[in-house]
Amino acid sequence: MDSALVLILLSALRVSLPLLFAATGGYFSEKSGVAQIALEAYLLIGAFTAASFTYYSKSLVVGYLAAAVFTALFSQIFSLLILKFKGNSIVIGTGLNLLAMGIIPIISKTIFNSTGSTPSIELPEASPYFPYIVLVLTLAVSFWLSEKTIWGLQMKFAGEKKLALQSVGISPSLRQWQSLTYSAFVTGLGGAVLSTSLSSNYSPLMSSGRGFIALAALIFAGWNLPRSLIVCLFFGLCEALQIQMQSNEAISTYIAAEFIQMIPYAATLAALLVLRSKYPPAELK
Amino acid sequence: MNRNIFNLTRLAPWLGLIGGLVLCCLLALFFHESPWHVFKILTTSFYNSKFDLGLTLFYTTCLIFAGLSFAVPMKAGLFHIGSEGQILFSALIGAYLGTAIVPFDNPFSFIIATAIIILSTLAAGAASALLIAAFKIFKQAHEVVVAIMLNFIFAAITTWLTVNRLQSPTSQNPETALINESFQFLKNDYLKTYFENSPVSVFLFAALGCCMILHFVERKTFIGYKIRAYGANPHAAARLGFTQNEILMISLGMAGVFSAGVGLTEVFGNTFQYKIGFSPQYGFLGIAVSLLAQQNFLGIIGSAFLMACLHKGASDLDLETEHLTRDFSRVLQAIIIFSVAASYYLAQHFAGRKRKS
């Protein structure tokens, strides 16, 4: 095979990583019946936490774990407002995105005395395979949870028929809360990949819409986990092409950077034009 | 009894706002700031000077338009969060036309040219919003996802156009040239002079007028009931012959026009050019404004002014405090959205308990 092609495919897989995590996270939220547009916030929180913890601890494992745990903690705001106070998930999701965008620079100023990027992380001996290992583990656990366990079945019933769940004495909100927390946990890992593996520090708004792209992937894969991962890989390919094109002088003189950067978003819209989403969970709100 | 519950749910979001404000100030403790100090800045800095008050009124103008842009589709049950992209796009179109069209030196030509520019800008806003409607009509795509993607795309397109095609040759900053001098007629009007040349302009009255007209249209004409009916139950509305296409086109088209209102306020009332990054995300601030007023068109005037005061206060935090930055404005918006959302539930809960006892 052409080495340039292999390079592009490898880079596609690499840049798909945050999308794959976010789509998996989104899957658990949407399947349990809660529309999830706060994935963007989770990616940002995960990215910032991972960058800070890795910077101080010099350990990727600590960074990833901290990202997942802090994002899961952050998502408790979402769960509380939606499950307890019956808020609208789109409104609360929008608020959460704003909160993440606003609070990170302030925390960053308090810790690093800079509202912009965090200091760069130097980890010469870190394995480049680490994020892939985490991904495989996450996907395996997620698939097992959703398809093999009774918990997964109950989680799906929370999204499909709450009444059936109540009739066997299980609180749908409880399963939704667990599922939402897991959703944030996984998406936080995606944020960690973003700041520690795809780059070497946190820079403001670095998720640049990936949370929404992952959500779009999930929607037109018909809320099916394996299919949505394939769609994510496709978006990753678009992004890899974009990076390739930007670094290619011949192309970048003809096509402006702004247009190349638009590719993932335009591809998402194009995909929405081609495909039609079906089978949303019956109680998705 | 019935009236009582009604009042409580009406009042709930405003109580939520107060709760949110208090929470925000307490949050300041985490960043080693005095909550009282932060509270004072947030609530008082809007009238430090006439200029400051003018600036706040300018924010109010933009927030009224942005709030309407969210509220109108919300009546039809649509979550319209694409306002930000439409604001950028329409503002750039307005700025471009303002530089490209040169009217002859007579009042008739000037009036025609002004009308063309204003109408085109509004049309550009409407067209960009109708893209969302098109996706929903033809592909049943979820309006939220489409709107977000369009926000990114419009941001990219406007940036490219500004930097590569319309960049002002005399400026180091990424911005277009000033619009034709004859269109800068709001530069020295009485309002600006009174408020010491602050950004406020007569667009404030246009915004207030829009609220009142919408309030009237909603109550006294059929179209208001039609849109509300569609929002309450799209299936039943279709059975009565109100088609989805019609409602989507009207409500999103109007939303786009109001987004363009923000663009006009900026380009023809404030800077007279298009500056990249001029909008502190009015589109998202509009959501909080609209939720606070529960989509009541007259209530939006009040909530827009309140949010404008807080926004003005938050942008002063940069100077007045050591650790808090203007990003605190977003935190403030988020917490207000949260507490307003929670307040509905609390109000109902409270009303329910009262009924039982």
Place this chain on the structure above:
Amino acid sequence: MNYIEFRNITKSFGEFVACHDVSISIKKSEVHSIIGENGAGKSTLMKMLGGIEPATSGDIFLNQKVYKPNSAQDAFKNKIAFIHQHFVLAEQLTGLENILLSFSSGSFSLKIKNTSEVLAAANKILSRFNWKIELSKPVSQLSVGEQQRLEILKALLQEPEIIIFDEPTAVLTPQESEELMQFILQLKRENKTIILISHKLNEIKSVSDSISVLRLGRLIQSSPARELSIENMAELMIGRQVVKNTNFTRPTEREVLIKIPNSDISLFQSEIFGVAGIEGNGQSALIASLLKEMSDRQIKYGDITEDRIKLSVFENMNLWEHMLLKHKNEFLSKGLIFESRLRKVTEDLVKNWDVRPVDIDKPLSEFSGGNQQKFVVGRELWNHPDALLAAHPTRGVDLGAQENIHNSLLEFSKQKKTVVLVSSDLNEVLYLSDRFVILNKNKIYGPFNRGELNEQQIGLIMAADNNDGIRLAGQL
């Protein structure tokens, strides 16, 4: 010996008393039917037994012991199964997954699903009753009858002793209903105790050992089934004799109003034209094409929709706003709404149709189902249309209001008007229609004249896979 005993049960919701001092005894291994009008309190009573609602006062005894369930789970443990009228199934999940759910508990566990065991147990029961359900298919792909069997299978897997059926035949064909009744008798032979809630009196008569009649939350009578005739039961339920107005004459010369699209059927003025069939066999397509035809030809029509909540009621909109939405042209002058007239008209309508409470500023969604329907029927007839589509006009309405609505349909048709009556209640179609058609798999069979077919023949046409030889009028 009494197996289940309700002793002085009272249940109130705020000021509304759903059950008032009800005492019923049920013996082991009998079929005990509970009948009553909508809102008579029969479902509420069963919900207390099923652990879904607690009683306000009074006790339930099970096997001589006080039984106080706090949840459906408690009822489950006491071997009580509740088969709901509206299926509690997740449509996009498979039959097997729906069954698996009932084997799980509320405590958090990451146990692997015991798929194979459950499947084996389910197949055992299926073969015992000679049923065939494809458990690997999503529920949405099963027929209504199969979904109900799935629901029953789910219950039987828990090996219950007491089985409550809430209006089980509402959505079934006569043949399926008959099979279900046989099945209930088979369960009885296996020593199960069956409680049957229904308003189809002939079915009840055929299977019950004893019958309790409720009216307005009070127990009217509880006695062995052989002591009650169907006429007695109806009288006890309503509290007076039901006068059935069955013979009415039609003018011999009638004009054609319109043709039903895609068929060779013409609708006449002065007639009630019935459409029978199980729901989902083309009713919505027929209604849609008929409505389109009428608006294309500018025929003024009223539209009592097939699903009130989904198609007629706007949440948070009050009665006069609903009036405006339907009859906008009557209340607009120079583009503005003539509010005083609108309020006056709505108030009169509410009084004429006895909609309660009389509060035109109250959202329609907060009225009871019967009052909502009365308002909708009144609103649709208000401007004297030429035709009326009445789809399931009496669904969820109590017998008194039902009679009212039936009479107004008859009255309306006498004024040289056309009524198209779509209903899954065969008795309603047979009672009201001059002519009727039967829908099966999007095919229109008929039209048949009043009295041309008996209930059994109609049932066969409704359910058969193949209706060769029956008059085919069109295809949807």
